[in-house]
Amino acid sequence: MDPRDRSVHCWLTDMDGVLVHEQHAIPGAAEFIAALRRNDRRFLVLTNNSIFTARDLRARLAATGIDLPEENIWTSALATAAFLAEQASERTAYVIGEAGLTSALHEAGFVLTDQQPEYVVLGETRTYSFEAITKAIRLLLAGAKFIATNPDATGPSTEGPLPATGSVAALITRATGVEPYYVGKPNPLMMRSSLNRIDAHSETTVMIGDRMDTDVVSGLEAGLRTVLVLTGSTTRTGVDAYPYRPTHVLDSIADVVPLVERWAPSAEELAGG
Template sequence: MKVRQSLPSKGISRMYKGYLIDLDGTMYNGTAVIDGAVDFIDRLNKESIPYVFLTNNATKTQVEAAQKLLDMGFNIHPETLYTSAMATAAYLSETAPGASIYVIGSDSLKETLEASGLTITEDDADYVVMGLDPDINYGKLSKAALMINSGSTFIATNPDRKFPTEKGFVPGNGSLVSVLVSATDVEPVIIGKPEGIILEAAVAALDLPKDEVLMVGDNYDTDILTGINGGVDTLHVNTGVTSREEVEGKTHRPTYMIDNLKEWSVR
């Protein structure tokens, strides 16, 4: 593979002792498994190389996210999943245990937050937490805006503007968060990639130094910047959000770039 701007080609790679792996656009697009993804995980399993699926998707619980992979033919364990919903719950449990929260998001996000001892409310919340909500409407956005303008702290599970499905790209949480930012002039605390909050938790789960870990993903603004900002090497796969041409034009480029995970040797 020929890559401009000094990006290493396939075959030029270090051997990493652990992996952080994105889901949407890297393992699958919507309900369609990406070619080479199952084989990549099988090779990691065969070599007993540990990995954590690090996803900004906050619509599913850990078990639900794992079940999707299992149903697609991936040989994985639920504990390998770490979602932005889990990171949000951990962050709030540590910084504001027992806090009241108004949630825009899926029932699974609410379940994850409640399981951490947080109290979900519809009025006068300490925090407004926003994740991707398939049933978003004006009423929910209005209620959140009023709370934020009255002093509730604004939390966004992730900043993804869009994500790939089997039919094409659709709006992500970041696109909807921007509505509240416009209405309140308040920027949220972002928990998911590319912020360090979720990265540090995932690296700790691997129990490896950062220089022995590789971050794998398709979205430059989340996956790749997570590694660049956090001191972890990165592998961009051209199967999702950010195209090869866009990556090649970046000032700060990933450590590696490939078209398909079949090109990557784990040993």
């Protein structure tokens, strides 16, 4: 058997550009989720967006016709909180971000403060404050450690690109000389935390994404098979610009739906774990 076609027990998929585009479901997205649930496959939908909580994103997806439990959503904010919960000694942080990030850190037991925090944690927000950025710079110069949810330089909007976490992190780094540790894609840590979340093994898990430079590379570095769909950032000709390749290149998530059945493990495989 071609190793690219061995059984798949678990699935990870990016959200924007794979399941939705500009708040509209991509054809086949709802059917893909339904196929996963019908076949009792473990799965997570991933996003580098740290603005929204999983509950918020579930509601936004439901409005597009995609029925997804919130426990099947994994954001860079949740991954950041899970990472810091294992790393922090004091569990104090000064946070620039929205409810997705602040609520994730609260639930992980962090106290959010601007008084000698152990960490400065930078996420995405639509209202970056000069005052908050200045405070972050001064706290880092005083010895706080710098974490950012994701390195994306821009985010989408109906009017065009907006500065995002990576751009603001670059500003803070220029002012302090302190580089952040990015938790979200393309850091394979995001993949590893996702695998742990659903008790998945890299050899029997597939990552679906629309970007070679985040989704595919982080999946590859975590030891997963990868599927690139062409409904988002990377075009078919654009694949050749990279020194690595996805396992499969498909037109859209609709083309992945038959693979959920085709790659379903046998009863013997499931019985053996």
